[in-house]
Amino acid sequence: MNSFEVTASLYDSINGGLYPRYADFLENCFGLFSKIKVREVLDLGCGTGGITRLLADRGFDMIGLDVSPEMLAQAQRAQRSDILYICQDMRSFELYGTVQAAYSSFDCLNYLASKDELDRVLALLRNYIETGGVLVFDINTLYRYESVFSDNSFVYEFGKDMLIWQNSFSKTKKTCDFYLSLFREKSGVFTRHDEKQRQRYFSHKTICGLLMKNRFKTAAVYGSTDMTELGDKSEKAYYIAIAE
Ligand SMILES: C[S@@+](CC[C@H](N)C(=O)[O-])C[C@H]1O[C@@H](n2cnc3c(N)ncnc32)[C@H](O)[C@@H]1O
Incomplete structure (x- = not known):
């Protein structure tokens, strides 16, 4: 039911201005929280690849995964042979190897239909993120x-x-x-x-419980990519979790 057919071509015009700050945030998180050196990174629900490309420019080996052929077609327009794009559903994805970090930006995980689906995605992420590596995602608040x-x-x-x-x-x-x-x-x-x-919507309690169940330690929760505190009027919660 989730279709990005129409919005794919407009997506960067709406969100593109926010990508550089998000890329800075991710790079900071990798440096501050990962216990291992981050080289390979999975962008789960990469969409049009705006953030994926910025991180590739900064030297990370990027995998962009998304279920929407229309969003990936926009990503491919940049013709970047250094980024591996894969068209897969995050609820059942498979990678060729492990990564040291993964992230899911701009409320991708809110597209999951139930706690069970979020549980399954976190279990898969834990399978592919090496111990000591880091998972970063944002989610819309109530x-x-x-x-x-x-x-x-x-x-x-x-x-x-x-x-x-x-x-x-x-x-x-x-x-x-x-x-x-x-x-x-x-x-x-x-x-x-x-x-x-x-x-x-997924509550903080649900997210923290599922992170723990899947052997992730919640290291920080912020209210913005500037790493400000999560407050009553924060529109998004940014989670940083370490693979244990
Ligand atoms: C709001 S967009 C965010 C795109 C990108 N992360 C960004 O920062 O611009 C949400 C993305 O999640 C993807 N998505 C939704 N459900 C998915 C699923 N089950 N598996 C993989 N991707 C999914 C959509 O196709 C879409 O590209």
Whole structure:
């Protein structure tokens, strides 16, 4: 049900400005928290590869994994033979070898449908991250779902094209449905393309419990990529966990 067919071509226009700061954050985390030297890194849910490329530029051997052929097609446009992109579902992924670090950026893990799925993904990550290596991910907070996404709509303009993003958050199920409609202009005629995505909220308790179950030690939780404290109004929680 999660489709990135429409948004893939616009994704970097919306989020691209945030990639350099995120890459700095990841590099800091690898340096501060990993107990082993980080050379090989998995970008789980790499999307269009914006952060993957920045880390490759900084000398890391990058693997970008994503389930969406449309997002990976955008990533491939940069024609980087030094990055291995693989089209796989994170719930059942397989790598050729181990890595010293992995990360999942821009709330990819919120696309998992249940605690069981998150458990399975963390188990796979632990299989592939060497002991002493580090896992970094961000996840949307309840504040973001209840007060920012909520049932609100957002409009983005790209030249003549327009993207309308409508949200519907279920307080009981703790799921947020995104309805995205892109109106694309060609020779004065607008064509409408729709797609739907669903995210799920995971509590701090659930995440910490599943990290521990899968032999990860939670080393830090921040409220931003500037490593500020997580607060009541943080929209995202950034977890750093060490593979034990
Ligand atoms: C919000 S985008 C984030 C992309 C990228 N991490 C970034 O920082 O720009 C979420 C990504 O998660 C991917 N994704 C969602 N569910 C997935 C799954 N089960 N397996 C692999 N990738 C998945 C989507 O295809 C999409 O590219």
